[in-house]
Amino acid sequence: MRRYVVAVALLGLAACSKDPVATPGASGPITVKASDTSCQVERTENGAGTVTFAVKNEGTKVTEFYVYAAGDRVMGEMENITPGLTRELKVELPAGTYETACKPGMIGKGIRGAFRVTGSAAPLTADAKMAAATESYQRYVKTQSETLLVKTQEFVDAVKAGNVAKAKELFPIARTYWERIEPVAEIFGDLDPKIDGRAEVIEEGMAFTGFHKIEQDLWETGDISKSGPLADQLMVDIKEIVTKANAEKLSPLQLANGAKELLDEVASGKITGEEDRYSHTDLWDFAANVQGSQAAVQALRPVLEERSPTLVTDLDAAFAKVESTLGKHRKGDGWKLHTELSQTELKELTDVINALAEPISKVAAVVAG
Template sequence: MRPAHVIAAAGAVIASLSLLSACGKDDAAGGKSGAIAVTATDSSCEVGAKSGAAGATTFKVTNKGSQVNELEILAPDGKIVSERENIGPGTGAEITVSLSAGTYKVLCSAGMTGRGPSQTFTVTGKGKATDPRLDAAVASYRIYIGEQVDDTLAKTKKFAASVKKGDMAGAKAEFAPSRFGWEAIEPVAESFGDIDPKVDTREADLEKNQKWTGWHQIEKALWKTGSLKGEGPYADDLVNEIGILKQRVGTASITATSMANGAKELLDEVATGKITGEEDTFSHTDLSDFKANVDGAQKAFELLKPVVQERDAALTSDLTDEFAKVQKLLTKYEKGDGYVSYDTVGKSQRKELSDEVNALAEPLSKLAGVVAK
């Protein structure tokens, strides 16, 4: 989650993604679409219904506040079922989720702090039986998530060892690889809200009196401060937090629609941090994170593809083509086992990358709706 003052710099990119669409008259009332209207302001979160039936549920949010907002759907155990970030003032967005019986919270977070007012939403009934192919996709995605967490933990341990030895060259080489698995499953990793701020907070994201820890704190020491003195405890803390993620990731709430929404969130991550160069501001290793986000989104799509192909062949074709184009473009920037420093990527080249992300984001925003049919 990125605070509003950080998001503002990426506003032009986000707006061009067609991820946010203004809500019309019908939408504001729940309207013809059957979506549940949510009205967010800087201090309130009004939900147009207090309850609903189990199954696919669409929330359509309108931001009438002055700050960038975020909509979160929280499960009974407090974990994030799904979220929609970067909802600018005067704009709207929608999110489709699959909900089983239980009491949920619909939370609006002005400034995208992960906190804010919420309303209770009660789900009853059993819902319709899910397509067994979607159940299989979720099961396979859980395996993929486990693999990415294992990869992150192993590479972070190696990175931390170099940091503790004072090996600047080794730690620099291991920084981007240690983050790759995390970035590939970032929506799931972020659902554990107590871990994300400790491992992936950027300097510009820090709140007042917040202790800065994690990858980016060490990144600054490597590329700006030029000294690893005193960084050992930070490295140990980073390994410890990824270890906690490994223990807990099996409890993450995952459905076919959350996979589809997560794929879109990963493209949002590209737009708000990687394209702009704000993610790895000291190391300029943004293209590695870019690749991880795209790979993670594509994995979710590929697992859902058999069902999507049957329900919307045109969308399947568009997504297959657009993922291929983005992946092909990224190969232009490969260097050895990684990528060129992002500060060497010129303005016109960044625009080319942005245009390809835009072209992929538009059809990807339709994926959850098709999965939920």
């Protein structure tokens, strides 16, 4: 959806956005052996600074690796580690306690382990916490957009190869990475409708292109013999938006508003089944929007904990409620179709989103102080 984005001034952070990184980390990457049932982290303690994890997927399912700070704030993550693959993740970690997690099958809370970082790091000042929020979210955008490129390419390849079944399977997966970072994508007003516009929002004189046009071809007619150029254009646009998104620094206020807007997307587009009207894969987008919203809130967590601990408690409870309610509609590695949900189930989802969106709408004011 296209949305008019109001530019919000950075809160005077530019001058003091240095990360309080102490000594460089211990030498050599930390090996992580990820299987379908275990997550063996070679060392569980390290000096502060840049910590490198080499994650090897020894299992049969695609996995992910995360480093979390308190409250599941993502400090670093590596998505889409296919079986047999080893990928490196570099994370900037100040002294503190963290958790590592492997997520075989890319679902759930993952296989967790404690991780301690030692060294001297000065406590963050208020401004530094704000700057850290921006940087934390930038890291999130970076990892998500990297995978977005990979998954969109796979989808585009399947479309161009005329492989309808494969393309249908990849459609909601590629969109997951798109929907998680939509607040950044929406800043680029001209690209967003080209990539994600729905038939009715396309302005006069503009062609209906992007994910949803290909979705229509895949599900409505099943004829993608002429969809090749659309797929190529989608890839071009995605590459452009990823470059732009990574160059963008979202202010803490933009993060707060982004977290709320993602839930608005859920309430207005996904629960109604408007977003993916041909494929009915709205629940993938739903889950991704909520995860993206949570990532933005988590980036702000140190600020919120200081200024409004009760809001943090409310948000944690409300996010957990959304997660458990949505979790009822898991199907295999994905989700049920929108059309498989009863009116009662959709209402229950609406209720938990409303319950979350109200406290989230208070985050911006807390951040603005």
